[in-house]
Amino acid sequence: MICLKKGLRFIFDKRYRFVILANKGVYDNMQDEALLNRKYEAIFGKRLNLDNPQTFNEKLQWLKLYDRNPEYTIMVDKYKVRDYIKEKIGEEYLIPLIGVWDNPDDIDFDALPDKFVLKCNHNSGLGMCICKDKSKLNIENVKSELKKGLAQDYYLTGREWPYKNVPRKIIAEKYMTDTSDSSDFTDYKFFCFNGYVDCVMVCLERSSGDTKFYFFDSNWNLKRLNTRGKNAPDGFTISKPSQMDKMFEIAAKLSKGLPFVRIDLYQSNDHIYFGEITFFPDSGFDANLLPETDKYFGNLIHLEDVK
Template sequence: MSIKSKLRRLYYSCFHASQKLLGYPRAHKVFMTFHGYPLDLENPLAHNEWIVHKMIKDRNPLLVETADKVRVRNYVKRKLGKELSDQVLIPVYHISDSVEKIPFSKLPEEYFMKANHFSGANKLVTSNDKPSEIQKLAKSWLDSTYRQKDHEWAYGQIKPRVLFEKVLRTPNGKIPQDIKFYFWHGRLKMILFVEDRYEDMRWFFCDENFKEIKGAQVHDVKGADEARIPTNISEMKELAAKLASDFDYCRIDLYEIEGKIFFGEITHYTGGGCWQFSDINTDYVLGQFWKKENLDKNYFELYKEFEKSNNFQPIN
């Protein structure tokens, strides 16, 4: 570990210690700014409150392993076995902790470059990209931390690396649909279908039975009219459930091309507790799934119950 990295870790250790001593004032301020209601860390109710609670309180080492885009591959192998994991893991061309070690001459014309310790740090690289610019971007990722001031603990425990991954494409040359499965205590309760991420991105949220959850849409993202459901969606659900079984909450991202399933990532801090749902009541309803006693109910049953509570806010 470099001196710079050691100093960075020391700084954030001191930062987190001071925030804990003061009652996490930054987390409270950021939360109020995004949502307009106060954060309750002791008795979280809304889903976003639970996410922040998890970031600050949960120190399960599996969070670190599965948030790491390199080490998560070993987790997938343990959970699914060698034969199935070999089928679903996307081929990786190279993994490096230094930009000087990137073997450009051995890489294909296109690939995804990703940072293993970030959420959202990925670039589709083509022959039009200059190696010097790719190195510059990779170095910026390797030298950076991810949301440590926002208490996303797991990312701060990961050794920074960049990986170079095969680009999945459908027969017509498009990036495949991204299907995100939301689990609470191992039970699937919501699915997000993401279409045309790199062209005209559209989202469709639904429950486990594909009934649309309109209130889960977030600002600045277009909604899709319907979900494009793969014929092997049941198999995808089962695979995702195996990967989610160790956690109180997580999101499992999968892809599907002509019946073949591919693993994307496991996410624990969705939105960092900052996603603003189009219906604030959805935030509270999804929060009820963090309590095991509600797992036999679906989203719409819980929504009807929540309508009768004092916290319900009528939508205009």
């Protein structure tokens, strides 16, 4: 039934059809600005205002097109960013690196520990392998998925130009959990505006297939900013991580001088680890943000400071 509904929508909804075809690469040859205009209108049902952008999602599209700091390519590279983080805040915040390769066939799986994470350095998700028990691993399938990941031109999916020239590699990192008896790793995603950290989005139950997203400010007050969190009951909260105040400080330091960036951090056994730097969450097409949040975050991005 779900497939039938999607099929009918594909036939009769031209905006939905455009998004699906764009994600499949049909419009890869379209110019950046033209594709962003069409995709924005297809998702939000209104024209993208690049002449005078006001909302968060609009300004992220503007930044894609006009904020071309070459250092961003290093910052989105999951391998090279390690040197950047080492210089900015220290090597102790890096998840231990096990290995790096250009080709999946070069990986010696026998030498890897029983638990590890494999991922491409230039994209988001495609090809990733989170291994919790190497004895159950289908190595040929893992290699096949990694090859698909390496072949992906991630820049084309949302025209996020920093990814365009990342030299593609595979990295292996230590498998991490929140605590010694935890089976999951909680994401803490900090929304940062030139050194000011407005809030953190906590991502819970990622392995369940039904991830929960909740926003909190630096005083650990719930902020009802998205469609998934607005209906949380009165007084709702979750336990504040022991290192949360320090994580806000780190996010502020890493985001200074950048009009907007999302800094992703983790906490494991009271130790903070760096996750990644994201310039365009949901590629600037986040329809889960409440309209008032879209405007609120948009007001915090000052495009006049972009050089």
